[in-house]
Amino acid sequence: MTWVGKSALRKEGDSKLRGQAKYIDDISLSGMMHGITVRSPIARGLLKKIEYLPGVNWDEFITVTAKDIPGNNYVALIKKDQPYLVDEKINHPEEPILLLAHSNKHILEKARSLIKFHIESLPPVFTLEEAIKQDPIIWGTNNTFKSYAIDRGDVESAFKDAHILLEGTYETGAQEQLYIEPNGVIAIANEKEGVTIWGSMQCPYYVHKALVPLFNLPPEKIRVVQAETGGGFGGKEEYPSVISGHAALLSWKAKRPVKIIYDRMEDMVATTKRHPSKTRIKTAFDKNHKLIALDIDFTIDGGAYATLSSVVLSRGTLHASGPYFSSNIKIRSRALATNTPPHGAFRGFGAPQSLFAIEKHMEFCARELKLDPVKFRKLNFIKHGEILGCGQLVKEKIKLNSVVEKALIESDFHKKRKAFVKTNKNSPIKKGIGLAVFMHGAGFTGSGETFLASIAAVKATPEGKIEILTSNTEIGQGTNTIFSQMAADALNIDFSDIEVVQPDTAHVPNSGPTVASRTCMIVGKLVEQASKDLKQKLISAQLLKEKYTRKEFISACKKYIKEIGELKGSSQYKAPSHIVWDEQKYQGDAYGTYAWAAYVAETSTDTRTFETTVDKFWAVQEVGKVINPLLAKGQIIGGVAQGIGYALYEEVIWKEGRMANNKMSNYIMPTTLDVPEIEVHFLELPYSYGGGGSKGLGELPLDGPSPAILNAMEHALKITLRQIPMTPEKLMAQMEEINK
Amino acid sequence: MRAYLPDYSFHRAKTLTEAFSQLEAGAKPFAGGTDIMVLLDAGALPPDNYFDILAIKELQGIRSTKKALSLGALTTYSEIRNHKLIQSNFPILCASAREVGAIAIQNRGTIGGNIANSSPAADLPPGLLVYEAQINLISKRGLRTLDYTKFHLGYKKNELQKDELIHSITLKPEFQKHHHFWRKVGSRRSQAISKTMIAALAKVNRKRIEDIRIALGSVAPTAVRCLEVETFLKGKILSPSTILEAKKILSRDLHPIDDIRSTGKYRLIVSQNMLEEFLCGIG
Numbered sequence A: 001m002t003w004v005g006k007s008a009l010r011k012e013g014d015s016k017l018r019g020q021a022k023y024i025d026d027i028s029l030s031g032m033m034h035g036i037t038v039r040s041p042i043a044r045g046l047l048k049k050i051e052y053l054p055g056v057n058w059d060e061f062i063t064v065t066a067k068d069i070p071g072n073n074y075v076a077l078i079k080k081d082q083p084y085l086v087d088e089k090i091n092h093p094e095e096p097i098l099l100l101a102h103s104n105k106h107i108l109e110k111a112r113s114l115i116k117f118h119i120e121s122l123p124p125v126f127t128l129e130e131a132i133k134q135d136p137i138i139w140g141t142n143n144t145f146k147s148y149a150i151d152r153g154d155v156e157s158a159f160k161d162a163h164i165l166l167e168g169t170y171e172t173g174a175q176e177q178l179y180i181e182p183n184g185v186i187a188i189a190n191e192k193e194g195v196t197i198w199g200s201m202q203c204p205y206y207v208h209k210a211l212v213p214l215f216n217l218p219p220e221k222i223r224v225v226q227a228e229t230g231g232g233f234g235g236k237e238e239y240p241s242v243i244s245g246h247a248a249l250l251s252w253k254a255k256r257p258v259k260i261i262y263d264r265m266e267d268m269v270a271t272t273k274r275h276p277s278k279t280r281i282k283t284a285f286d287k288n289h290k291l292i293a294l295d296i297d298f299t300i301d302g303g304a305y306a307t308l309s310s311v312v313l314s315r316g317t318l319h320a321s322g323p324y325f326s327s328n329i330k331i332r333s334r335a336l337a338t339n340t341p342p343h344g345a346f347r348g349f350g351a352p353q354s355l356f357a358i359e360k361h362m363e364f365c366a367r368e369l370k371l372d373p374v375k376f377r378k379l380n381f382i383k384h385g386e387i388l389g390c391g392q393l394v395k396e397k398i399k400l401n402s403v404v405e406k407a408l409i410e411s412d413f414h415k416k417r418k419a420f421v422k423t424n425k426n427s428p429i430k431k432g433i434g435l436a437v438f439m440h441g442a443g444f445t446g447s448g449e450t451f452l453a454s455i456a457a458v459k460a461t462p463e464g465k466i467e468i469l470t471s472n473t474e475i476g477q478g479t480n481t482i483f484s485q486m487a488a489d490a491l492n493i494d495f496s497d498i499e500v501v502q503p504d505t506a507h508v509p510n511s512g513p514t515v516a517s518r519t520c521m522i523v524g525k526l527v528e529q530a531s532k533d534l535k536q537k538l539i540s541a542q543l544l545k546e547k548y549t550r551k552e553f554i555s556a557c558k559k560y561i562k563e564i565g566e567l568k569g570s571s572q573y574k575a576p577s578h579i580v581w582d583e584q585k586y587q588g589d590a591y592g593t594y595a596w597a598a599y600v601a602e603t604s605t606d607t608r609t610f611e612t613t614v615d616k617f618w619a620v621q622e623v624g625k626v627i628n629p630l631l632a633k634g635q636i637i638g639g640v641a642q643g644i645g646y647a648l649y650e651e652v653i654w655k656e657g658r659m660a661n662n663k664m665s666n667y668i669m670p671t672t673l674d675v676p677e678i679e680v681h682f683l684e685l686p687y688s689y690g691g692g693g694s695k696g697l698g699e700l701p702l703d704g705p706s707p708a709i710l711n712a713m714e715h716a717l718k719i720t721l722r723q724i725p726m727t728p729e730k731l732m733a734q735m736e737e738i739n740k
Numbered sequence B: 001m002r003a004y005l006p007d008y009s010f011h012r013a014k015t016l017t018e019a020f021s022q023l024e025a026g027a028k029p030f031a032g033g034t035d036i037m038v039l040l041d042a043g044a045l046p047p048d049n050y051f052d053i054l055a056i057k058e059l060q061g062i063r064s065t066k067k068a069l070s071l072g073a074l075t076t077y078s079e080i081r082n083h084k085l086i087q088s089n090f091p092i093l094c095a096s097a098r099e100v101g102a103i104a105i106q107n108r109g110t111i112g113g114n115i116a117n118s119s120p121a122a123d124l125p126p127g128l129l130v131y132e133a134q135i136n137l138i139s140k141r142g143l144r145t146l147d148y149t150k151f152h153l154g155y156k157k158n159e160l161q162k163d164e165l166i167h168s169i170t171l172k173p174e175f176q177k178h179h180h181f182w183r184k185v186g187s188r189r190s191q192a193i194s195k196t197m198i199a200a201l202a203k204v205n206r207k208r209i210e211d212i213r214i215a216l217g218s219v220a221p222t223a224v225r226c227l228e229v230e231t232f233l234k235g236k237i238l239s240p241s242t243i244l245e246a247k248k249i250l251s252r253d254l255h256p257i258d259d260i261r262s263t264g265k266y267r268l269i270v271s272q273n274m275l276e277e278f279l280c281g282i283g
């Protein structure tokens, strides 16, 4: 029996269901203190003095400021610009200045209110426009974290020869990840034992990398363990390095374990969000409506520090031309600095922003050209043998047309498109149906995977069970289950014979971060290869034949361990020869492969209240081999719900660079009543370099819903909509504009 | 939890007498706690002494006589939703209770708390205004009854004195021949604070409006009866131009503001559109 392709039950499902799974706040260590972070009230300035007002006995508190840092005061990631604690310069609201610990969690809140910061304020930058003006300069020499340029063909002359030119500007807002469990860690840090962290996180080795310079300790003195994690969505990719460092600094000074758990308000106001973006697109078409030139200007707001913005920008840039072919392409992109908390990783990582722009633009062009939006798209789709915007030749077979056809048939697209126009006439509620077509490259961009050089291992236990050792985390998306399925098949044993070891940098190799759907596609493949490596050892030791039963395998493992010793297989990533990326020229095979998708949204807009609801949603995608259909479907459904939030509901309201609506009652995430039935269909075209034949699928449902939903609203309302979230207030303003 | 708990105290009052002495000592009533706990969690509740009133019999339950229905201050949204007589006589109250928060809040939140909290965005007041409810307040000094229209004085301000509790709400079932209309516009379908809401009643005889009452919430410092519009519409036969005029007049009764949830302009236009929806439905 094979396990890949079956809906095996979640490995950790039972303990989660019974409430036995231990999340970080369920853990308590003896002598443990609680820590809090006291943060900047303003966006930009110079810290002059910290005053401790009377009202508590300050001697009972552990206080940590930048001066207490034993090593280097920066959060090691890509650049070294972000301090753990403000030394003098404050660059965003809620920036950490002071850490407090006490054994009574509640008195900390009282102490927090008795801290007074004396700050000399400096002029801040809050918008992309202000950042571009460079008045003032708040980061580097020009407020720019990173910029990219892509040039192919001759855009200028294509524009001259064009039959028609069309231009539009598109904007997307910030979005909060809203994992169920807020950020939290426990640290034990002292000179003798070094630093140990247990926490809710996606990437233990990122935390590890950050703590080494913070404490100036050798890497083996730092240990990071992932506790059960209640969701991440990218929000626990880089941020846990910050909170872990803070807890460790307090523990270092207190010489006792310290726990820091953010409450929802702190998590929302102080941690990362999706990068807001602005994209200007100019397109040229010939008289047959073929796209002949594409000029894209893509800008994202990175917040106050560089963090991952350069990589987010890269993915956004490389996806900016969508699934369309044009022989002339010019793309300029940049990530800019503003005095808001740094924006960071969030499911899709830059692609939802640029794909929103191109898919909205193509819809706009179809309407301007008076063409059927489906036919128009098909005319311009990238084909096998053509070159994508990033310069990548499409070498593999693609099923884009079949994906689109399936979406159209399942949703009855053409019929509804006609019917709604009629029924809308006499109703205050206008129905629409809209399509978005897109692709998403899984795994790290360009040579990223080569640099990571991830390692995965499998190990036999004396009982004949197989343990999987990777640093990839289970954060609700199914890591444990799919790894077990892949290993079971590679070893030809049972799913129940496999156990996934808790990610702990003291015991697991660095298989890279849990991001970008690379866990399934890249690390899954490594798990398979490591399994085969282990099997080969048994065969070489003549304890196993090429063909064997499960029983034979188990006894061979036991025998090997008894007679020879440790039985372990491992595998390290090597880029397949078909992937060639030129970092200097910034072009080539940006991704090993792409998943392709067509999403359809059916919406109703009440023209009396300007409220839009999504009535039904169809998500059709080709994702390579589907490893676990139930988990895969769950990923898509959950993601589409998050995408609906991104499109219509979730608006971060900024006041002086600070999120003003940092509560779940005023940051509006859709509820079950706001999310419709979501139909999920998979097409499979196994990718031979992906674990079990998989590509990635986790990001697709954040890419597609917003353009599909706005396209449906445009169909219903006959207006052009170019920004998300399209809240009722914004829709009303747009409709008024048009009626003027 | 951002509050420092030792700064607060909490007792349970089992009888009205106990409650009165708590009030006398300066303590504050705590019913379902669904407004109070939000503030406490955010560290926005001033340290104080609280007393739980949930066990006080006199404040519990729905009582009906031929002439009136009395809703004890501790009546929950769920009790309102499920009550046969409220469903048939005061459907706006059922409809609005059904849209408060979600089930857990409906099981816990009380009508007394909703009224005493005096938020302009509270969902029950517009319905109580159009049904011309009476509110009964109790203290050591005795029971006093007010027209509900007189109760709310301004943003988070009301007639309740320091020594008083809300005792109950009295409703007279005299609207069998009326059209009842309720619409809440929040930011999503559940767990939503209203951006604007309308409760409206009308009795129409041969197309002529004999009686009409309109109240809106979230568009002024308190829920408001739209008396100017009512006066204008009374006795009229509805036509597109009367509706247009009514929408214009409505803007005089409202003072919506921009806040974190919406804009004043949106609230005004949508309120006008809801009025139109109501009027189109009765014409």
Ligand SMILES: Cc1cc2nc3c(=O)[nH]c(=O)nc-3n(C[C@H](O)[C@H](O)[C@H](O)COP(=O)(O)OP(=O)(O)OC[C@H]3O[C@@H](n4cnc5c(N)ncnc54)[C@H](O)[C@@H]3O)c2cc1C
Pocket (backbone or CB within 6 Å): B028, B029, B030, B031, B032, B033, B034, B035, B036, B037, B038, B053, B059, B073, B074, B099, B100, B101, B102, B105, B108, B109, B110, B111, B112, B113, B114, B115, B116, B117, B121, B122, B123, B124, B160, B164, B165, B166, B167, B191, B192, B193, B194
């Ligand atoms: C998740 C959530 C969703 C919500 N959604 C809505 C919604 O959709 N619509 C809406 O209108 N509200 C909503 N609320 C607010 C709240 O649930 C209601 O206002 C509720 O009716 C308050 O009643 P309570 O018994 O819980 O009041 P409490 O919190 O116990 O008290 C509120 C105030 O009233 C005072 N008080 C209570 N009872 C009396 C009394 N008998 N006499 C004098 N003073 C008294 C208290 O001292 C306090 O000041 C929501 C709250 C939450 C937490």
